[in-house]
Amino acid sequence: MAAAALTGCSGKTPGETAKGQEGQSSPSAAPKEVAYPAKLSYWVAMNANVAATMKSFNEMGVYQELQKRTGTVVDFQHPPVGQHNDQFNLLLASGQLPDVIEHTWAAVSKGPDNAIKEKKILRLNELIDAHAPNLSKILKDDPELKKQIMTDEGNIYVFPYFSKEEFQRVYNGPAIRKDWLDKLKLPVPQTIDEWEKTLTAIRDGDPNGNGKKDEVPLLLDLKVMDFGHAFIGAYGITSGFYQDQGKVKFGPIQPEFKEFLTVMNRWYKEGLIDKDFATMDQKLKDAKMTGNLVGAMAMNVGAGLGSYTSLMKPKYPDFNLVGVPYPALKQGGMSVGQMNAPFIGTGAAISANAKNPEQIVKWLDYAYGPEGHLLFNYGIEGQSYTMVNGKPTLTKEITTSPTNLPVSQAIAKYSHGSFSGPYVVDKGLTEQFSPEPFQKQAIETWMKADHAKLLPSLTLTSQESSEMSSSMNDIKTYYSEMVNKFIMGMEPIDSFDKYVGTIQKMGIDKVIQTQQKALERLNKRS
Missing domain, CATH: 3.40.190.10 (Periplasmic binding protein-like II)
Known part of the structure; x- marks a missing residue:
């Protein structure tokens, strides 16, 4: 979201850059x-x-x-x-x-x-x-x-x-059916290992009570994850560009990304991730959630926690969808979370x-x-x-x-x-848009994630913008294709180094350098 800057007034005509x-x-x-x-x-x-x-x-x-x-x-x-x-x-x-x-x-x-x-x-x-x-x-x-x-x-x-x-800029994070956790006598999961045990229990425990093994433990939406960092943030990276002590990095080629894919591939094989994740759209997502099938997913506080609660409560009075902490690798650890600039x-x-x-x-x-x-x-x-x-x-x-x-x-x-x-x-409006206590609680919970690695909004030169767009269009297409294949097992995890090499040949190192220069220029602005 936004801000602007201003300089002194000159006698020049509108649109003419003043000297100074x-x-x-x-x-x-x-x-x-x-x-x-x-x-x-x-x-x-x-x-x-x-x-x-x-x-x-x-x-x-x-x-x-x-x-x-x-x-x-x-x-x-x-x-x-x-x-x-x-x-x-x-x-x-x-x-x-x-x-x-x-x-x-x-x-x-x-x-x-x-x-x-x-x-x-x-x-x-x-x-x-x-x-x-x-x-x-x-x-x-x-x-x-x-x-x-x-x-x-x-x-x-x-x-x-x-x-x-x-409070206005944090509005997305992981959420889970607390009523299902209570039924299964489980606490809110805090780590990746605890999440795996919890998702397994949802898969096997029939928490929706219909006598069928039809629950979707985790509805994985890679588009939401890309901006919200749910689960991938546990590994200290994002699925895009981020900064680590002032150095720009690209998450999908880091060794930690291989660890993340390994876990997601195992969860997919074990039926902990929705089988339709690769073709997920809003309509299908809504249908699964309102069909009382989904145990957890990343979502917005308004068009997510708020809307699903209002839709589900009349039919399922015990429905209790709550925002929960971004999972960490170890107890007490921090995960990268969502927060807009x-x-x-x-x-x-x-x-x-x-x-x-x-x-x-x-x-x-x-x-x-x-x-x-x-x-x-x-x-x-x-x-x-x-x-x-x-x-x-x-x-x-x-x-x-x-x-x-x-x-x-x-x-x-x-x-x-x-x-x-x-x-x-206005902050007061944001608070009224999340009027329910469970919405405020979710935002406060998600605010506790690590935001230090998130990049601010960067400005590129004309040449940088053209070069980066040319490279990133191909990289994003290849990345999306390969991530789906890795998770679904269509491509072995052992091919990760080859996948990284391909992205490097597509010019990711130069793009990272471009982002690094833009970040340094921003930090030097006065």
Whole structure:
């Protein structure tokens, strides 16, 4: 999630890089006040929570109210659901750019610095300094956020989406059916060995009580594991890039990854892992969980613990799904866990085609002020929230929707509070999104994992980005194919060294060097 950085104001035209030491610009006279824009065009992917009840962001209460307050009419442009990345690339290639483009700019081909050089988007440093007092204050008060939002060339490229608190950024981890553990008279497993014994007991003990040996002890979702590190984190690595005392490493070629695969292969052979793991999708995952078949899996605190509990409780009153510690190799050990960086490169950029960038900056800055913060997080007072003891509190229409909408969809009718955008996520909202004690307990449990090895959001140069994308596309495809084969026994574990050699031939060493340079550049930013 996000942060931004700013430099001094210069007398240069919008988008022109100011000259100055370490990307800083020279000060100028105080700018004159500008008005909000009369209208603007805004390209953004349609969020699933919004799409559940609406066809456009124009229908959201947050933007209807924002139009009343600023007078700005917004023409939202949404690519087809699921096609936003392809449509984004086509949009940039066309040259016919809307005023604002919201996207994960840190991940674009050749990086955001190149997008500025090619006059796709504007450098925002001077514009923010001159016309965004709310965001400017946030960045001044938190230098670390400023450091993260800047590129290596000193550019600010988006109005960012970010969150400051660890409680907001930890939302995924291992969960298990505590009611099944109680039935089997088992404690919560803490180590990999204890997990193996527990999963075996679930396989053989008929905890769902239907007289059939149909339980899925562990529903293994490699996509979730890739970002959540459940089980693989026990080996002190991740399934991607991580840092070990400042040195960047790639988990899938480490000796510890072979140990992990060896255990997963044994669990698969013994029926402890779902046989369909290689083809797992959300629909199948949901069907197995709501079918009272799954003992454990990694999941989100909201669209996981919360949603499954609400779905299962009416039919199974004893259903008790709880977040549990990331398993360690030894008792008392630490495992690498999930935690997002405060800023992941997502936000609203202003295109170089925009005719009134100063006015657009002022409009975007509204979300970072006190009134905008409430609006973007909570929506409309009296409808989606009320003030209780001085704190914004979601109404029953949101928390217990009369049309049975989940909280994420109900609040999306009024605010950005359930998904990303150019604003700061409010900690109080995050807490209300996980209102149940078992959800808060899960987050607090997952927060105790090791996060020191996780990489921050890194910025690559144009050349680095192109080279890395070319190599990593092939590496990721080969990696996914081979991991499935190793776990399912289609490829012997003894072939691991050959697999590592193949990834090295694909250029992983150069990619690691690139990541290392990017990390060092980030650490040197001031």
